Each structure stands twice: as C-alpha cells, then as structure tokens.
Amino acid sequence: MESDLSLSRGGSPVVPGASRPVIIAAEDPAQPDILALLATADAYYRALYPPESNHLLDVEALRGSDVRFLVARAGGRALGTGALAWRGAFVEIKRMWVDPAARGLGLGRRMLGALETLARAEGAAVLHLETGVRQPAALALYRSAGFAQTGPFGDYHPDPLSLFFVKALA
Template sequence: MSEPVIAVEPPHQPEVARLIEALDDYLGSLYPAESNHLLDLDALAAPDVRFFVARIAGRAVGCAALRLAADYGELKRMFVLPEARGRQVGRRLLARIEAELLAHGLGILRLETGGRQPEALGLYRAAGFAERGPFGDYPDDPLSIFMEKRLR
C-alpha cells in the first residue's frame, strides 16, 4: 500500500468536506456542542490558515489545519479516518504542520483537544506536547485539554 502524501489543499472539496463532517460527527458523539471549538470550511480557507490533506493512493484519509497567530500557531481540525489509522498519517500531518510553522518564523505550536480522545492525547504527548492553560479566546472548559510544543 502506498505512503501518505500530504499537501496544502483548499478545504472546499467534496472529499474534504466529508472528512470534516466525519470529524464533526465523531466530536459531537463525545462532547456537548459548547465544548466543540470548531472551524468551518470557510474559516479553514481564511488567509491565516494553512489546510493540509493527507492522501493515500489519491484518496483523502486525513486532514489538519494550522492557524497562524502573531507569536504562535494553532493546530486545528486534525483527523484521520479510522481505516487509515496506524499508518503514521497523524505523525506525518504533525510534522508537516511543524515545518510550515517554522517556515513562517514561529516556534510555538498550541492546540485544544478533549480528554475523551486518548489516541489523540497519546499522539500529541509522544510528539512532545505538554499541557498548559487556556490560550487565545478559549474558555476554561473542564472538557478541554490545552497543549503546547516549543519547536525552537
């Protein structure tokens, strides 16, 4: 089976919209609406966001976004289809996000995720993320876990 290929792509594609919909359904099954801090397709196409799609044999199997702020980047909308998990797609998406962040002269990557996602937390911890307090406009939600990784 072929290796994942990751590239910046527009989020307004039917295949990508289905990925985001699968992610929304998954998060909606885990958390109440007020605890889901999601960017929609229009927000993912904003000038301050880089949207990445992972493809295997041409099929979109994962995605992640990097939202650029003045002094850090934020990982948003990271998702890998269940049937593509275990193929290093998440790790490759993270590595691509980190490279993009460094190319923009930033060295801090932050994220917000939920405590009911042990696989995601395991990936982030293994990649060097550490827990921190809320950042940006996030409320101090007991269902949220905030993390940060310093790249340089």
Template structure:
C-alpha cells in the same frame, strides 16, 4: 501516501471534516465544540494539509492557524481505517515545518478529555499540557497543550 497543503473546500476533504464532526459530536455537549468551519479553514493565515493514499483518496487532514505569537492546530483527523500508519504524525510534521518556515516557533492546541488517543499522540509528538489560551472559556472538558519548535 502523499501529504501536501491543499484547499479545504474539496468534496472529499469536506467529507473528512464531516466525519470528524460526527466522531466528536457525541463526545461533548455543543458548548464544548471548538472546531472551525470551512470558511475559516480557507483563510489566508491558515495552513491546511491533506494526506492522500496511493489512489489519491483523502485519508487525513489538519490545519494550523497562524496567530500572533503562535500557531494553533485545528481539525486534525485521520479516517479510522487509516490509523496506526503514521498519517497523523506526517500531517502534523508538515504543518509544523510549514509554520516554522513562516517564523512560527510555538504550537498550541485544544482537544478534549474524552479523546485519549489524541492526548497520547500529542504527548508523543512533544506537546505538554498548559493553561487555557486565546478566547477559549474555562471548560473542564478541554485540554490545552503546547510545543516549542526545537532550536
């Protein structure tokens, strides 16, 4: 497996993001979807990582938006057939390391209450629940988490 920062506007990566949307869409009403689009993922202040298998096929991705004072994880996804292989942990590790190298010491995220696997994954990775942040509305379907970079 190879994980690297890449552009999100590649056909196989666009398909990964579409697969993520297809997974999340039935879980939450439209007003509780907070994903960001392809144009936002391509912005200069966004780190976007792609995991590829030995054949070069995109199997996972994730983004970290560099905000003032913290980085926010967005669009973390691994194809179902590739889960349980450490892909998400490696994507997350690369994003956190790249952000830390750019001076980011606090990582935050929003995920949904109907994604227990994601909640457990982030907890294992050192994220703890916190209050709402940024421009997010008060949504009972959202869970907010944060991790501070180890010193």
C-alpha cells in the same frame, strides 16, 4: 455495503490507496472528498462533546488567509487533515483528523510532523492546540510528540472537557 477497510493476512488494516506513498500537501478544504472527511470528524466530535466544548473551524475559516490547511492522500484518497491557524501572537493546530479506516498507519504522526515543519518554515516559534479529554489516542500522540499540557490560551476558557497543549519549535 462493502467496507473500505479490510485486513491483511497479518490482521493489519488495509486501506484502499494506503499502500501507495502518502502525500501531505496544502489543499482547498472545500473539495467534496475533504468535506465528507470533515463531516465524519464533526459527527465524531458531536458524539463526544457538547457544542460549547467543540472548537472546530468551519470550511470558510479553513480557507482563510490566516490558515494553512493540509491533506494526507494515498492513491488519491483523502485520509487525513490538519491545519495551522495563525492567531497573531501564536499559532494553533486545528482540524487534526485521520479517517477511522486509516488509523494505526502513522498518518496522525506524519500530519503533525508536516504541520510542525510548515510552522517552522513560516517563522513560528511555538505551537498551541486544544483537544478533548475523551480522545486518548490524540492525547498520547501530542504528548509523545513533545507537547506539554498548559492552561487555556487565546480566546479559550477553562473547560473540564478540554486540554490545552504547547510546544516550542526552537
């Protein structure tokens, strides 16, 4: 089986389609290639955390009127996802994921920026998120993007495997 990932002469990852411009746009999450990407993410999270520590939105929830679901594509290939879930008094980032073959290309940071821009455009003043303690790259991304650690929000409860973050958009 051939890998989707190869190395350039300098040893950097080369992802099919990634040499083309990355387009981040709202899409329906119920497309076959996005469903496959979400299934990969779900398997990763299940390997890291027990069910009670996984707070994933399913596809039907991602299609809800209170959610904005974005996809990063290059050359037509879905490489990453992210969503904003409007929860009354707050907005939460959900389903941030980058295809493992496309990691290191800055797609997570670009997706996070696109979500922040969309949240501001729709009137959000603050963003919240929950992520797991066993995801050092995600934790580093959120901290470097100005998110501050906080306590549980919304319906979340304290969980030793979860960390909670907040960022003012003003």
